[in-house]
Structure formats: structure tokens, C-alpha cells
Amino acid sequence: xxxxxxxxxxxxxxxxxxxxxxAVRLVKTRSAGAAACKGGHVKVNNVSVKPAHALRxxxxxxxxQPGGRERLVxxxxxxxxxxxxxxxxxxxxxxxxxxxxxxxxxxxxxRDRGTGRPTKRDRRELERLRGVFGQGPGQDSGQGPGVxxxxx
Numbered sequence: 670x671x672x673x674x675x676x677x678x679x680x681x682x683x684x685x686x687x688x689x690x691x692a693v694r695l696v697k698t699r700s701a702g703a704a705a706c707k708g709g710h711v712k713v714n715n716v717s718v719k720p721a722h723a724l725r726x727x728x729x730x731x732x733x734q735p736g737g738r739e740r741l742v743x744x745x746x747x748x749x750x751x752x753x754x755x756x757x758x759x760x761x762x763x764x765x766x767x768x769x770x771x772x773x774x775x776x777x778x779x780r781d782r783g784t785g786r787p788t789k790r791d792r793r794e795l796e797r798l799r800g801v802f803g804q805g806p807g808q809d810s811g812q813g814p815g816v817x818x819x820x821x
Contacts, residue, residue: 683723684747686713686730692748693757695732695740705732730761740765 684692687702690711696702703720705711710733711718724730724744732740742761751757780787787795 682747683725684749685720686711686718686722686724687720688749689724689744689747690730690732692751693742693760694751694754695730695734695742710734738765738768 687699687706690696690705691699691702696705702711706718706720706722709717712731713722713724713728715729715731724747726744726747728744730742730744732742734740741764743764744761746760748757748760780791
């Protein structure tokens with residue numbers, strides 16, 4: 670009878686994946702964890718999952734974070750509540766590739782201090798470098814944005 674209760678406890682030992690990735694500090698908020706699951710950025714054992722997916726010990730969790738970094742962790746222990754970073758690090762085995770060096774990322778379009786406000790030309794060059802604006806409708810014909818032919 671004692672083995673029966675331990676068996677049922679082992680079967681019920683699961684935590685929602687959105688709650689677990691928040692508790693071990695892979696995402697900042699639980700709602701961000703749920704949004705990541707809904708967006709397909711969280712995979713458990715190489716399968717995209719919903720936020721309520723039951724996570725078990727030994728599962729491999731892959732979380733794609735903003736900036737293109739991917740975290741690959743194996744669940745060692747299940748927790749439901751958020752804990753400190755040192756305790757959270759003990760609940761999983763981190764198999765993530767190392768982050769890229771900071772020199773590679775580098776700031777794009779940083780202006781020197783004291784050079785004043787950027788001119789319109791400077792602003793356009795910065796936007797082009799950063800890739801903020803792509804070719805929109807009407808821009809490829811040489812007209813300004815939002816101006817259609819025949820409207821004067």
C-alpha cells in the first residue's frame with residue numbers, strides 16, 4: 670500500500686512549464702513565460718508546448734530568449750515558487766551554448782558625446798544601419814511615405 674501512494678505521487682509530480690521557467694528565472698514574469706510558450710519559443714523534448722504542459726524531471730526544455738539566445742536546460746527538480754538565483758540554478762542542468770562575446774554584438778550607431786542633436790541625414794543613416802525601416806509601399810517609386818500618385 671505504501672508503494673501505491675509513492676507511485677501515485679510520482680505520477681502527479683508535475684509542474685506547468687510556464688510556471689517552472691519563471692520559477693527558475695529563465696523568463697522575467699510568468700505571463701512572459703506563457704507568451705513564450707504560445708509563440709512557439711519553448712520546446713520540451715523538441716516539441717513546442719502550450720503553457721499548461723506538464724513538466725517532469727528529466728525533460729529537456731529549450732527556451733529561445735530575446736536577442737536570439739537559446740537556453741537548453743534539463744530538469745533536475747520541480748519547483749512551483751520563484752526562488753533565489755543560486756537555488757534556481759540547482760534545479761536544472763544548463764547545456765546552453767555560451768553567449769556570444771560582447772565585442773561581436775557591439776553598439777551600432779553610437780554618437781560622440783557633445784556633438785549635438787543629429788541632423789535629418791544623421792538620423793536616416795542611423796536608421797539604415799540599425800535596419801529600423803525597410804522598404805515600405807510608395808518608397809520604391811521615389812515618392813515620400815504615404816503619398817500615392819494622383820494625390821496633389
